[in-house]
Amino acid sequence: MLIDIPDENDFYIAAENLINSAWSSLTKLLEDHVVFEDIEAEETAKDKYWIYAKPELTAAAAMVQHAVEFYLKAKILSISPYLLIASEPRAFPRKSDSKDVSFTEFRTLDAQDLLKVLNTFSSERLGEDFKQWFGNMRLMRNKIMHTVDNNLSIKPSELAVAILQGHEYLVGKNSWIKSRTSFLNRSPEHGVKIGSTKEHDAYIHLAIHRELSLVINSLSPLYAIKFFKYDEISYSETCTTCYEIFSHCDFFDCKWTDSFVQTLQRRAELHEEMECIVCGVVAAISKVGCQECGNFSINSSTRECLWCAINL
């Protein structure tokens, strides 16, 4: 009998951990790079920074590819674990027909066959655009793993797109923030919960905003819209709901959020309402700005400024 059959969920979590680790590397590098910008380092120093960051960026890109393979395996496992076994009966482990054999002793599918197997047996096929994207990612990963190609480099924005695109294909559209929040909840930094739940959630919410701001600032405007619905030319304000959550951090200082992008944005498609790209809160827009804070976002039922509770 076959024993130690892997679980679909184990592979899914392993994939999430890998892709999130790549994101952690990326955001850490972007955050450190901001220090150079703050001290107004010369252009050459800023460029050199990315040369030194190359090994970490390429390693993170390889992790994304690895994660994609795990997502595909999780999807195949959800149909049947036996589909992952690649060997002919004559190549089965010794005495497999007379004793229990662990799944790990069988040869499993090569990365190049995962998509074909999935699309053959699944009712939800991954399309031609995924196939092409996956092929390019595999090519890049093979170069990273098997040769030292000095010409191979990946820009931080390209790594961000690889992570977000891969996640969109395999998990779903606009699901990154949710996935990132659950990863941070099981990360070494945040997994051990200290303090109240509100305080714990506040630090995670702050981390989400910090990372999102760093990545959005490195993405092209079209990608920021595609992956986060963040439109840099849309009228934006700081979200009061998110800000209220931050305030539960110990010794919270509003300076912490100075560099964050403003996530409450005007949405023409929502009949001129505003929506936060992180927490999803929806607010109405006043025709006149608040005389106290200058903001336009108001509570849709009370018509009061969200910051000052003044009626507009």
Ligand SMILES: [Zn+2]
């Ligand atoms: Zn918000």
Ligand SMILES: [Zn+2]
């Ligand atoms: Zn106000």
